Amino acid sequence: MALWGGRFTGQTSDLFKAFNDSLPVDYRMAEQDIVGSISWARALATVNVLTAQEQQDLEAALNALLAEVKADPAIVLLSDAEDIHSWVEGKLIDAVGDLGKKLHTGRSRNDQVATDLKLWCKEQVATLAGLLENLIESLVELAKREQDTVLPGYTHLQRAQPVTFAHWCLAYVEMFERDLIRLNNALNLLDTSPLGCGALAGTAYAIDREALAKDLGFARATRNSLDSVSDRDHVMELLSVASISSVHLSRMAEDIIFYNSGEAGFLEMADNVTSGSSLMPQKKNPDAMELIRGKCGRVVGSLTGMLTTMKALPLAYNKDMQEDKEGLFDAVDTWTICLQMAVLCIDGLKTNPERTYTAAQQGYSNATELADYLVAKGIPFREAHHIVGVAVVAAIELKQPLEDLPIEKLKEFSDVIEDDVYQHLTIEACLEKRVALGGTSKEQVKAAIAAKAK
Numbered sequence: 001m002a003l004w005g006g007r008f009t010g011q012t013s014d015l016f017k018a019f020n021d022s023l024p025v026d027y028r029m030a031e032q033d034i035v036g037s038i039s040w041a042r043a044l045a046t047v048n049v050l051t052a053q054e055q056q057d058l059e060a061a062l063n064a065l066l067a068e069v070k071a072d073p074a075i076v077l078l079s080d081a082e083d084i085h086s087w088v089e090g091k092l093i094d095a096v097g098d099l100g101k102k103l104h105t106g107r108s109r110n111d112q113v114a115t116d117l118k119l120w121c122k123e124q125v126a127t128l129a130g131l132l133e134n135l136i137e138s139l140v141e142l143a144k145r146e147q148d149t150v151l152p153g154y155t156h157l158q159r160a161q162p163v164t165f166a167h168w169c170l171a172y173v174e175m176f177e178r179d180l181i182r183l184n185n186a187l188n189l190l191d192t193s194p195l196g197c198g199a200l201a202g203t204a205y206a207i208d209r210e211a212l213a214k215d216l217g218f219a220r221a222t223r224n225s226l227d228s229v230s231d232r233d234h235v236m237e238l239l240s241v242a243s244i245s246s247v248h249l250s251r252m253a254e255d256i257i258f259y260n261s262g263e264a265g266f267l268e269m270a271d272n273v274t275s276g277s278s279l280m281p282q283k284k285n286p287d288a289m290e291l292i293r294g295k296c297g298r299v300v301g302s303l304t305g306m307l308t309t310m311k312a313l314p315l316a317y318n319k320d321m322q323e324d325k326e327g328l329f330d331a332v333d334t335w336t337i338c339l340q341m342a343v344l345c346i347d348g349l350k351t352n353p354e355r356t357y358t359a360a361q362q363g364y365s366n367a368t369e370l371a372d373y374l375v376a377k378g379i380p381f382r383e384a385h386h387i388v389g390v391a392v393v394a395a396i397e398l399k400q401p402l403e404d405l406p407i408e409k410l411k412e413f414s415d416v417i418e419d420d421v422y423q424h425l426t427i428e429a430c431l432e433k434r435v436a437l438g439g440t441s442k443e444q445v446k447a448a449i450a451a452k453a454k
């Protein structure tokens with residue numbers, strides 16, 4: 001039975017019911033709704049709306065329902081209740097009769113749904129933070145293993161300067177660490193309880209909302225009832241943290257897809273996260289990474305959808321807000337599985353150090369080193385840059401890397417060049433010069449790993 005029948009004489013159309021009902025989506029908040037109801041019953045007892053006995057009876061029945069839902073969350077879906085709030089109230093009335101009808105005193109589904117969703121978000125934040133930490137750990141482990149593996153570093157997808165594979169891993173560690181901070185910032189802001197704000201104006205019972213907030217595990221109570229029932233900042237914020245993190249995941253996926261390609265051959269993804277082709281027997285496709293790259297689109301889409309739903313909504317609650325959950329749930333689920341999948345992929349990556357070394361030697365990625373060598377010999381950098389540009393063109397014509405040009409040839413570009421130039425042109429020299437904070441020298445990378453390792 002609907003919670004609002006008295007005002008109506010006409011029948012609800014079946015189409016409207018299907019359109020309006022949110023149970024198929026918000027059934028996932030069953031536990032939160034029950035927990036919120038238990039706290040609300042306790043609050044009602046403090047203002048004598050319920051006797052101590054009534055409150056205990058309600059709490060016992062709600063706990064029994066909680067156990068039922070935990071055992072099988074899908075039982076909720078067997079009902080044709082309008083939403084999760086109606087379902088819980090209906091089950092309570094089935095269990096304890098008329099007493100169950102007292103629970104909604106002074107409460108609205110508006111403060112109720114806002115509370116449920118915040119409780120749900122808090123739980124997700126805890127899970128997601130753990131998953132981000134796992135991924136960070138996997139990347140740090142890979143960095144530890146690959147400190148000696150050289151990787152061509154790119155800008156514009158052109159070989160630029162060599163880096164180590166460990167340095168690449170740690171770049172993504174930085175991104176996922178920022179995501180973790182963003183997630184905790186979001187948690188701090190959303191950790192406020194809207195319960196006791198009623199439909200929009202506040203509840204008419206003198207409830208201690210701070211105590212109620214504490215009972216529910218929130219850090220504090222919200223301050224304004226109009227805002228409390230219509231605030232969905234936490235949904236937008238979690239979606240934006242999820243979107244930024246998904247963008248990071250998609251960039252990492254794209255790098256790995258490229259490194260795994262036949263053209264690059266820098267690494268191989270494990271059999272457990274790749275698939276074959278139904279036609280071409282030789283194929284081993286990086287599906288897991290392509291899906292991570294692709295699913296990012298859905299997460300960002302959910303953020304865009306929610307921002308657009310909220311835009312220009314008047315105070316206070318509007319039914320538009322019911323649209324918040326579908327996108328949020330999907331985005332959180334998607335982000336969750338992408339984080340898990342990323343760990344599985346990273347743990348199974350096998351690099352091909354010979355191949356990456358050879359690739360790093362190609363593409364004149366030591367040209368900056370030659371320019372720096374000239375600078376050390378007293379030539380201003382801008383001039384040195386020009387000289388090396390000319391040398392690179394000549395070397396390309398000769399189809400040789402800079403370090404293979406004989407000294408006579410190199411001297412044609414600048415007479416300050418001596419035999420000692422060759423020691424500056426090795427990959428090792430390129431790497432080892434990057435000793436300033438954040439650089440790719442072994443020493444810096446080692447320090448970075450030590451700073452991350454718990």
Ligand code: ARG
Pocket residue numbers: 022026083109110113317319321322
């Ligand atoms: N299912 C609703 C939602 O998710 C619950 C709140 C309903 N409130 C109302 N005034 N109809 O937003």
